[in-house]
Amino acid sequence: MTTLSLDALSDEQVLARYIDTGAPAGDREAAFHTLVDRYHRRVFAICFEVLRSRSDAEDATQETFVKLARGAAGFRGDAKLSTWLYRVARNVCTDHIRHDARRPATPVADPGLLDDAPSEPDSSAGTAEHLAVATALDTLDPLSRRALVLVAVEGLTYAEAGEVLGLPDGTVKSRVSRARGRLATALAERSRSPRSDATPPPDRTSHP
Amino acid sequence: MDEIERLTSYLDGELEAGERRALEAELAGDQALRERLAALRGADQALGALGATELPSGARRRLDARLAGVLEEVLSTTPEGLAAPPPPTAATADDAPAPSMGTDGGDDELSLRRRRRVRPAVTGVAAGLVLLAGGLVGLGQLDLGADDARTAESVDAMMSADDAELAPAEPPGADGEALAPVVIDDGRSTSTAELEALLASPELEALADQALSAGDGEVVAARFQQLLLGGVPPMTSGSVADAEEAEEADRSVEPTIVTRDGRTLDSDDAGDLRRCLATLLKDGEQAIPTRVELLEFDGTPAVSVGLVTPDPQSGAFTRIEVWTLEQATCQVLRFDQV
Numbered sequence: 034m035t036t037l038s039l040d041a042l043s044d045e046q047v048l049a050r051y052i053d054t055g056a057p058a059g060d061r062e063a064a065f066h067t068l069v070d071r072y073h074r075r076v077f078a079i080c081f082e083v084l085r086s087r088s089d090a091e092d093a094t095q096e097t098f099v100k101l102a103r104g105a106a107g108f109r110g111d112a113k114l115s116t117w118l119y120r121v122a123r124n125v126c127t128d129h130i131r132h133d134a135r136r137p138a139t140p141v142a143d144p145g146l147l148d149d150a151p152s153e154p155d156s157s158a159g160t161a162e163h164l165a166v167a168t169a170l171d172t173l174d175p176l177s178r179r180a181l182v183l184v185a186v187e188g189l190t191y192a193e194a195g196e197v198l199g200l201p202d203g204t205v206k207s208r209v210s211r212a213r214g215r216l217a218t219a220l221a222e223r224s225r226s227p228r229s230d231a232t233p234p235p236d237r238t239s240h241p
Numbered sequence: 242m243d244e245i246e247r248l249t250s251y252l253d254g255e256l257e258a259g260e261r262r263a264l265e266a267e268l269a270g271d272q273a274l275r276e277r278l279a280a281l282r283g284a285d286q287a288l289g290a291l292g293a294t295e296l297p298s299g300a301r302r303r304l305d306a307r308l309a310g311v312l313e314e315v316l317s318t319t320p321e322g323l324a325a326p327p328p329p330t331a332a333t334a335d336d337a338p339a340p341s342m343g344t345d346g347g348d349d350e351l352s353l354r355r356r357r358r359v360r361p362a363v364t365g366v367a368a369g370l371v372l373l374a375g376g377l378v379g380l381g382q383l384d385l386g387a388d389d390a391r392t393a394e395s396v397d398a399m400m401s402a403d404d405a406e407l408a409p410a411e412p413p414g415a416d417g418e419a420l421a422p423v424v425i426d427d428g429r430s431t432s433t434a435e436l437e438a439l440l441a442s443p444e445l446e447a448l449a450d451q452a453l454s455a456g457d458g459e460v461v462a463a464r465f466q467q468l469l470l471g472g473v474p475p476m477t478s479g480s481v482a483d484a485e486e487a488e489e490a491d492r493s494v495e496p497t498i499v500t501r502d503g504r505t506l507d508s509d510d511a512g513d514l515r516r517c518l519a520t521l522l523k524d525g526e527q528a529i530p531t532r533v534e535l536l537e538f539d540g541t542p543a544v545s546v547g548l549v550t551p552d553p554q555s556g557a558f559t560r561i562e563v564w565t566l567e568q569a570t571c572q573v574l575r576f577d578q579v
Contacts, residue, residue: 077297217281
């Protein structure tokens, strides 16, 4: 049966089935759903890391897969599908941030923090320790934070994270390394003085 | 390799045997180093305990529902109708967002603009940009009437005709400078605070202080976008198909971009600048790209774009926004707004 055989195929082979115009529509659709099975959660995680809103991340995730469905024929076989997909997700999310913030009907409440706004309450992040880590993560600059979370929490390779962030692998690796160090420092400081405040918000009222 | 990289590589089991032994010897004799390693290990464990992001409940069902129509459409399309791969070009290899991503609504214009940068500018019709050192002096003298068509004429007259006819880099005249975006490339390295300070740039403030009406602002927005991006100004009326057709026809006209100190930006920088600007200004957005600067932010080459945009309530062009995008990817690094 198709589903069984698909499981044994690489992403690129599954994609090849999806775009095989000679194959029955049902088989092609099954191939596409296999790719969704493999990447839905991870694409969502990437979008969530960039957009910091679950509903926005879900929208962006849907858009990414719609783009995959429509644009799969343009995939060049010399790249890994995951890499390509993450790049698409990155572009969708970047457009989303921009479009959202600029939409007059929904002015951004605190645009200065757009890039590193604290995460929404998350059902999985209830414990004090999770909160401490989340707070410490928010002291990192947005790029370092993203690099660290994508690699250390979401399990992306340096190359995949590089694709999401638009940075070379080596840069991602050294950024992640430094971010781990800074996170360690932030957590250590926090455990010494639990009430110590995070960096105060930037003063955007200096505008005369 | 600095200390932190040595320690993280050690924890990841990536150090060579010799390096590992050397580090272990140091650890044995250095209490502070041991504490730093322990803190690092603790942070790694805490991160690991966060757990990967879960999908919201029902997300798959909603995705499948959205995909159903798309898949039906794609799968019923004849082979000829499927999106063909874009012609491979060296220029798109490293930065193409999504190769040939089909025809999904508003992305078309954006991808068009992104592709446009790989086309060589047509010599002879390259438009020169006159860039100001001192801000938008001429703006206050403009006859910006309420009637859009009339305004368009007067603004055009002030800004001297079509791109193709603009003399290259005409120096600012004594009788009030030409009205154009300011482009800066001083090789500046900036901090977060300095990016915020850009909100108070004289160019941006001068324009926002004019509080252009919706109609006038639209005309200036279209003109400024055209001066930087080339092609036809984004359509504010008429059908989408018309706008795309016009853009398609005209997209090879890329203006030369001249900085405020009179230098022509090299084509790579100009291409990046245009690409990032196009990322910001898709959908014929009502925004006046007033001040554009190539700079370095947090060690990363970046493009800072100062926009004057309409206030959502009044509709007048009084809002100032400064977007900082990574030059290589046009990813948003920072956004400030007054």
